[in-house]
Amino acid sequence: MRSRHVSTVIGASADLVYDFVSDPDNLPKWAAGLASSEVVRRGDDLLAESPMGTVTIRFVPRNTLGVVDHDVILPNGATVHNPLRVLPHPEGAEVVFTLRQLAMSDAEFDQDTRMVEEDLERLRALF
Template sequence: MTESMRSHHVSRVISASPDAVYEYASNVDNLPRWAAGLAQSEVVREGDVLVVESPMGRVTVRFVERNDLGVLDHDVTLPSGTVVTNPVRVLAHPNGAEIVFTVRQIELTDDEFARDIELVAADLERLEREVLREQRRR
Protein backbone atom coordinates (compact mmCIF):
# COMPACT_ATOMS: atom_id res chain seq x y z
CA MET A 1 0.00 0.00 0.00
CA THR A 2 1.36 3.39 -0.93
CA GLU A 3 1.18 6.26 1.51
CA SER A 4 -0.93 8.29 -0.90
CA MET A 5 -3.81 5.78 -0.96
CA ARG A 6 -6.72 7.00 1.09
CA SER A 7 -10.18 5.62 1.77
CA HIS A 8 -13.42 7.53 2.19
CA HIS A 9 -16.74 6.06 3.35
CA VAL A 10 -19.86 7.32 1.58
CA SER A 11 -23.19 6.38 3.11
CA ARG A 12 -26.88 6.91 2.53
CA VAL A 13 -29.82 6.12 4.78
CA ILE A 14 -32.79 4.69 2.88
CA SER A 15 -36.32 4.40 4.31
CA ALA A 16 -36.62 0.75 3.34
CA SER A 17 -35.68 -2.54 4.92
CA PRO A 18 -32.07 -3.70 4.63
CA ASP A 19 -33.38 -6.75 2.72
CA ALA A 20 -35.17 -4.55 0.17
CA VAL A 21 -32.06 -2.41 -0.39
CA TYR A 22 -29.81 -5.47 -0.66
CA GLU A 23 -32.16 -7.24 -3.08
CA TYR A 24 -32.34 -4.24 -5.39
CA ALA A 25 -28.64 -3.35 -5.24
CA SER A 26 -27.46 -6.96 -5.66
CA ASN A 27 -29.51 -7.47 -8.84
CA VAL A 28 -26.91 -6.77 -11.53
CA ASP A 29 -29.66 -5.95 -14.05
CA ASN A 30 -30.41 -2.88 -11.90
CA LEU A 31 -26.82 -1.55 -12.00
CA PRO A 32 -27.32 0.78 -15.01
CA ARG A 33 -30.36 2.33 -13.23
CA TRP A 34 -28.43 3.48 -10.21
CA ALA A 35 -24.67 2.84 -10.50
CA ALA A 36 -23.76 5.30 -13.26
CA GLY A 37 -20.26 5.58 -11.82
CA LEU A 38 -19.80 1.93 -12.76
CA ALA A 39 -22.26 0.83 -15.43
CA GLN A 40 -23.34 3.19 -18.20
CA SER A 41 -24.88 0.51 -20.38
CA GLU A 42 -26.39 -2.92 -20.18
CA VAL A 43 -24.41 -5.43 -18.15
CA VAL A 44 -22.92 -8.34 -20.10
CA ARG A 45 -22.38 -11.57 -18.19
CA GLU A 46 -19.32 -13.68 -18.95
CA GLY A 47 -19.62 -16.52 -16.46
CA ASP A 48 -19.50 -15.00 -12.98
CA VAL A 49 -17.83 -11.84 -14.33
CA LEU A 50 -19.76 -8.78 -15.48
CA VAL A 51 -18.49 -6.62 -18.32
CA VAL A 52 -19.65 -3.01 -18.35
CA GLU A 53 -18.86 0.23 -20.11
CA SER A 54 -17.97 2.72 -17.40
CA PRO A 55 -16.67 6.28 -17.28
CA MET A 56 -13.21 4.64 -16.97
CA GLY A 57 -13.72 2.54 -20.12
CA ARG A 58 -14.54 -1.15 -20.37
CA VAL A 59 -14.19 -2.79 -16.96
CA THR A 60 -14.98 -6.18 -15.49
CA VAL A 61 -16.76 -6.60 -12.19
CA ARG A 62 -16.96 -9.59 -9.89
CA PHE A 63 -19.33 -9.44 -6.89
CA VAL A 64 -19.09 -11.62 -3.82
CA GLU A 65 -21.70 -14.36 -3.71
CA ARG A 66 -25.17 -13.39 -2.53
CA ASN A 67 -25.29 -13.56 1.24
CA ASP A 68 -27.44 -12.82 4.29
CA LEU A 69 -24.96 -10.31 5.71
CA GLY A 70 -25.68 -7.35 3.40
CA VAL A 71 -22.21 -7.58 1.84
CA LEU A 72 -22.00 -6.27 -1.74
CA ASP A 73 -18.21 -6.17 -2.07
CA HIS A 74 -17.01 -6.24 -5.65
CA ASP A 75 -13.73 -6.21 -7.51
CA VAL A 76 -13.45 -3.91 -10.51
CA THR A 77 -10.67 -4.62 -12.99
CA LEU A 78 -9.72 -1.33 -14.60
CA PRO A 79 -8.60 -0.98 -18.23
CA SER A 80 -5.02 -0.78 -16.84
CA GLY A 81 -5.41 -4.26 -15.32
CA THR A 82 -5.43 -2.93 -11.76
CA VAL A 83 -8.04 -4.59 -9.55
CA VAL A 84 -9.87 -2.31 -7.12
CA THR A 85 -11.81 -3.97 -4.30
CA ASN A 86 -14.87 -1.92 -3.33
CA PRO A 87 -16.28 -2.79 0.11
CA VAL A 88 -20.03 -2.16 0.27
CA ARG A 89 -22.38 -2.94 3.15
CA VAL A 90 -26.12 -2.70 3.66
CA LEU A 91 -26.72 -2.21 7.37
CA ALA A 92 -29.82 -2.03 9.54
CA HIS A 93 -30.55 1.57 10.57
CA PRO A 94 -33.24 2.99 12.89
CA ASN A 95 -34.80 4.67 9.82
CA GLY A 96 -34.56 1.61 7.55
CA ALA A 97 -31.23 0.75 5.98
CA GLU A 98 -27.88 2.41 5.52
CA ILE A 99 -25.65 1.56 2.59
CA VAL A 100 -21.95 2.27 3.08
CA PHE A 101 -19.52 2.31 0.13
CA THR A 102 -15.78 2.62 0.70
CA VAL A 103 -14.04 4.59 -2.05
CA ARG A 104 -10.31 3.99 -2.32
CA GLN A 105 -7.79 6.28 -3.95
CA ILE A 106 -6.10 3.84 -6.32
CA GLU A 107 -4.56 5.25 -9.52
CA LEU A 108 -6.38 8.53 -8.88
CA THR A 109 -5.18 12.07 -8.36
CA ASP A 110 -6.68 13.96 -5.43
CA ASP A 111 -9.10 15.70 -7.81
CA GLU A 112 -10.15 12.38 -9.40
CA PHE A 113 -10.60 10.88 -5.93
CA ALA A 114 -12.85 13.77 -4.91
CA ARG A 115 -14.84 13.32 -8.14
CA ASP A 116 -15.17 9.57 -7.45
CA ILE A 117 -16.55 10.29 -3.98
CA GLU A 118 -19.13 12.66 -5.52
CA LEU A 119 -20.07 10.05 -8.14
CA VAL A 120 -20.59 7.37 -5.50
CA ALA A 121 -22.73 9.76 -3.42
CA ALA A 122 -24.86 10.45 -6.53
CA ASP A 123 -25.10 6.70 -7.21
CA LEU A 124 -26.35 6.04 -3.67
CA GLU A 125 -28.88 8.86 -4.03
CA ARG A 126 -30.15 7.22 -7.24
CA LEU A 127 -30.24 3.85 -5.45
CA GLU A 128 -32.47 5.37 -2.78
CA ARG A 129 -34.87 6.76 -5.41
CA GLU A 130 -34.99 3.43 -7.26
CA VAL A 131 -35.57 1.34 -4.11
CA LEU A 132 -38.37 3.66 -2.97
CA ARG A 133 -39.90 3.65 -6.47
CA GLU A 134 -39.78 -0.16 -6.47
CA GLN A 135 -41.49 -0.25 -3.06
CA ARG A 136 -44.32 2.01 -4.28
CA ARG A 137 -44.95 -0.36 -7.21
CA ARG A 138 -45.57 -3.27 -4.83
Protein backbone atom coordinates in the same frame (compact mmCIF):
# COMPACT_ATOMS: atom_id res chain seq x y z
CA MET B 1 -3.61 5.90 1.19
CA ARG B 2 -6.78 7.52 2.47
CA SER B 3 -10.23 5.96 2.70
CA ARG B 4 -13.66 7.56 2.77
CA HIS B 5 -16.96 6.02 3.73
CA VAL B 6 -19.86 7.44 1.75
CA SER B 7 -23.34 6.47 2.88
CA THR B 8 -27.02 7.14 2.50
CA VAL B 9 -30.07 6.06 4.46
CA ILE B 10 -32.93 4.58 2.46
CA GLY B 11 -36.48 4.28 3.76
CA ALA B 12 -36.84 0.59 2.85
CA SER B 13 -35.84 -2.63 4.57
CA ALA B 14 -32.20 -3.69 4.42
CA ASP B 15 -33.26 -6.99 2.82
CA LEU B 16 -35.14 -5.21 0.03
CA VAL B 17 -32.27 -2.80 -0.62
CA TYR B 18 -29.71 -5.64 -0.53
CA ASP B 19 -31.72 -7.66 -3.06
CA PHE B 20 -31.79 -4.67 -5.41
CA VAL B 21 -28.14 -3.64 -4.97
CA SER B 22 -26.79 -7.18 -5.28
CA ASP B 23 -28.60 -7.80 -8.59
CA PRO B 24 -26.16 -6.88 -11.37
CA ASP B 25 -29.03 -6.15 -13.76
CA ASN B 26 -29.88 -3.14 -11.57
CA LEU B 27 -26.43 -1.52 -11.81
CA PRO B 28 -27.28 0.78 -14.73
CA LYS B 29 -30.30 2.07 -12.78
CA TRP B 30 -28.21 3.53 -9.97
CA ALA B 31 -24.45 3.02 -10.42
CA ALA B 32 -23.71 5.29 -13.38
CA GLY B 33 -20.12 5.60 -12.19
CA LEU B 34 -19.71 1.88 -12.84
CA ALA B 35 -22.24 0.74 -15.43
CA SER B 36 -23.71 3.03 -18.04
CA SER B 37 -25.26 0.21 -20.06
CA GLU B 38 -26.78 -3.22 -19.66
CA VAL B 39 -24.57 -5.69 -17.82
CA VAL B 40 -23.45 -8.69 -19.87
CA ARG B 41 -22.72 -11.98 -18.12
CA ARG B 42 -19.73 -14.08 -19.11
CA GLY B 43 -19.53 -16.98 -16.65
CA ASP B 44 -19.06 -15.48 -13.19
CA ASP B 45 -17.80 -12.22 -14.71
CA LEU B 46 -19.98 -9.24 -15.54
CA LEU B 47 -19.02 -6.88 -18.33
CA ALA B 48 -20.25 -3.31 -18.33
CA GLU B 49 -19.58 -0.12 -20.21
CA SER B 50 -18.43 2.54 -17.79
CA PRO B 51 -17.03 6.05 -18.00
CA MET B 52 -13.60 4.33 -17.90
CA GLY B 53 -14.38 1.98 -20.81
CA THR B 54 -15.39 -1.69 -20.65
CA VAL B 55 -14.88 -3.06 -17.15
CA THR B 56 -15.20 -6.55 -15.68
CA ILE B 57 -17.05 -6.81 -12.36
CA ARG B 58 -16.95 -9.69 -9.89
CA PHE B 59 -19.30 -9.65 -6.91
CA VAL B 60 -18.91 -11.67 -3.74
CA PRO B 61 -21.52 -14.44 -3.47
CA ARG B 62 -24.95 -13.45 -2.16
CA ASN B 63 -25.01 -13.60 1.62
CA THR B 64 -27.11 -12.77 4.68
CA LEU B 65 -24.69 -10.15 5.99
CA GLY B 66 -25.45 -7.34 3.53
CA VAL B 67 -22.01 -7.54 1.93
CA VAL B 68 -21.97 -6.51 -1.74
CA ASP B 69 -18.21 -6.16 -2.18
CA HIS B 70 -17.06 -6.28 -5.76
CA ASP B 71 -13.85 -6.13 -7.73
CA VAL B 72 -13.72 -3.97 -10.83
CA ILE B 73 -11.10 -4.87 -13.39
CA LEU B 74 -10.30 -1.74 -15.35
CA PRO B 75 -9.51 -1.64 -19.08
CA ASN B 76 -5.78 -1.36 -18.20
CA GLY B 77 -5.97 -4.63 -16.22
CA ALA B 78 -5.77 -3.05 -12.74
CA THR B 79 -8.21 -4.44 -10.16
CA VAL B 80 -9.98 -2.15 -7.70
CA HIS B 81 -11.70 -3.75 -4.67
CA ASN B 82 -14.88 -1.91 -3.67
CA PRO B 83 -16.30 -2.60 -0.20
CA LEU B 84 -20.08 -2.06 -0.21
CA ARG B 85 -22.48 -2.82 2.64
CA VAL B 86 -26.22 -2.68 3.15
CA LEU B 87 -26.86 -2.32 6.87
CA PRO B 88 -30.08 -2.32 8.88
CA HIS B 89 -30.87 1.22 10.06
CA PRO B 90 -33.65 2.53 12.35
CA GLU B 91 -35.12 4.32 9.31
CA GLY B 92 -34.72 1.34 6.93
CA ALA B 93 -31.31 0.62 5.44
CA GLU B 94 -27.96 2.35 5.28
CA VAL B 95 -25.79 1.76 2.23
CA VAL B 96 -22.09 2.35 2.86
CA PHE B 97 -19.49 2.46 0.09
CA THR B 98 -15.79 2.66 0.97
CA LEU B 99 -13.53 4.57 -1.39
CA ARG B 100 -9.76 4.29 -1.31
CA GLN B 101 -7.54 6.96 -2.79
CA LEU B 102 -4.93 4.54 -4.16
CA ALA B 103 -2.95 6.35 -6.89
CA MET B 104 -5.46 9.18 -7.39
CA SER B 105 -4.65 12.83 -6.86
CA ASP B 106 -6.67 14.66 -4.20
CA ALA B 107 -8.80 16.25 -6.95
CA GLU B 108 -9.48 12.84 -8.57
CA PHE B 109 -10.36 11.37 -5.16
CA ASP B 110 -12.80 14.23 -4.53
CA GLN B 111 -14.34 13.68 -8.00
CA ASP B 112 -14.65 9.93 -7.35
CA THR B 113 -16.33 10.71 -4.03
CA ARG B 114 -18.84 13.01 -5.74
CA MET B 115 -19.65 10.29 -8.30
CA VAL B 116 -20.32 7.74 -5.53
CA GLU B 117 -22.48 10.28 -3.67
CA GLU B 118 -24.50 10.81 -6.86
CA ASP B 119 -24.84 7.03 -7.37
CA LEU B 120 -26.06 6.53 -3.80
CA GLU B 121 -28.51 9.43 -4.17
CA ARG B 122 -29.86 7.82 -7.36
CA LEU B 123 -30.23 4.54 -5.45
CA ARG B 124 -32.07 6.28 -2.59
CA ALA B 125 -34.41 7.98 -5.05
CA LEU B 126 -35.40 4.60 -6.54
CA PHE B 127 -36.96 3.64 -3.22
